[in-house]
Amino acid sequence: MAENEEHMHPSFMGVLKQKERVRAKLSGIKHKIGVYSAKGGVGKTTIAVNIAYTLSRMGYKVGLLDADIDCPNVTMFLGIDRMIGITVPIRPLEHNGVRVASTAMLVDEVKRPIIWRGPIITKMLGDFFENTEWGELDYLIVDLPPGTSDAPLTIMQLLDLDGFVIVTTPQRIASINAIRSGLMARRLGVSVLGIVENMSDGEASENAREVGRTLGTEKLFSVGRDQSFNAFSDSGRVAVVEDDGKYAEFRKLVGELLAAS
Ligand SMILES: Nc1ncnc2c1ncn2[C@@H]1O[C@H](COP(=O)(O)OP(=O)(O)OP(=O)(O)O)[C@@H](O)[C@H]1O
Ligand SMILES: [Mg+2]
Numbered sequence: 001m002a003e004n005e006e007h008m009h010p011s012f013m014g015v016l017k018q019k020e021r022v023r024a025k026l027s028g029i030k031h032k033i034g035v036y037s038a039k040g041g042v043g044k045t046t047i048a049v050n051i052a053y054t055l056s057r058m059g060y061k062v063g064l065l066d067a068d069i070d071c072p073n074v075t076m077f078l079g080i081d082r083m084i085g086i087t088v089p090i091r092p093l094e095h096n097g098v099r100v101a102s103t104a105m106l107v108d109e110v111k112r113p114i115i116w117r118g119p120i121i122t123k124m125l126g127d128f129f130e131n132t133e134w135g136e137l138d139y140l141i142v143d144l145p146p147g148t149s150d151a152p153l154t155i156m157q158l159l160d161l162d163g164f165v166i167v168t169t170p171q172r173i174a175s176i177n178a179i180r181s182g183l184m185a186r187r188l189g190v191s192v193l194g195i196v197e198n199m200s201d202g203e204a205s206e207n208a209r210e211v212g213r214t215l216g217t218e219k220l221f222s223v224g225r226d227q228s229f230n231a232f233s234d235s236g237r238v239a240v241v242e243d244d245g246k247y248a249e250f251r252k253l254v255g256e257l258l259a260a261s
Pocket of ligand 1: 039040041042043044045046047068071073144145146198199200223224225226227228229230231233
């Protein structure tokens with residue numbers, strides 16, 4: 001037992017030890033970036049998937065972790081319909097050059113609702129992170145669920161992320177929730193790398209600028225409203241893989257997002 005462990009509450013010590021095990025498991029990954037907003041439906045999964053496949057097209061080794069435990073959507077966005085089922089260790093699926101793991105792997109039928117209370121969610125996420133074999137990666141992109149409680153909290157505590165991309169939309173409601181999201185991340189010691197205003201009508205809105213000012217980042221990006229995102233995700237195709245214009249747009253965003261500030 002380490003010198004200071006005897007003074008710790010046993011459950012707190014358990015979290016620290018689990019964090020160590022997760023850290024060891026993810027030690028072959030150079031950068032881990034979360035895509036997050038407390039508000040649902042703003043485009044977290046769309047942005048996460050397209051950032052991951054942009055990085056892959058740029059030549060990096062990339063993993064995509066769907067950590068939305070209630071409603072995992074990444075596999076549907078990618079047209080992966082075979083549910084893998086759970087075998088330990090969990091091996092990510094290779095899809096168009098990107099390694100993908102999803103909490104959807106925990107269920108045997110995609111339409112089955114996951115109805116778990118907080119402690120079970122925390123346990124399942126911890127087990128999932130501890131048992132997934134990513135191997136060596138340049139980037140792991142993590143798609144978070146909405147909300148500011150159990151699931152996002154566990155992800156922030158366990159994954160030791162380099163930082164977050166916070167997603168918002170031109171709507172005031174989205175921007176207020178984006179501010180909450182960034183302030184939560186900061187409280188947990190995770191930095192905000194930049195803000196993506198999704199479904200934008202052009203220039204960054206005043207609401208999005210306020211998010212940037214409050215969270216202390218000048219990296220503010222716009223992704224335009226475009227119905228083709230629906231068509232791509234509904235048919236299990238990725239915009240930046242199929243459409244060179246979309247790739248150019250995300251290539252610029254990713255380049256600026258990851259440039260040292
Ligand atoms: N730029 C865009 N233009 C038009 N539609 C978009 C855009 N981005 C995302 N969408 C659509 O908005 C819907 C929600 O997107 P998405 O699932 O990525 O959001 P989310 O924040 O991950 O949602 P959840 O909180 O449920 O996880 C989807 O139907 C998606 O196709
Ligand atoms: Mg989502």
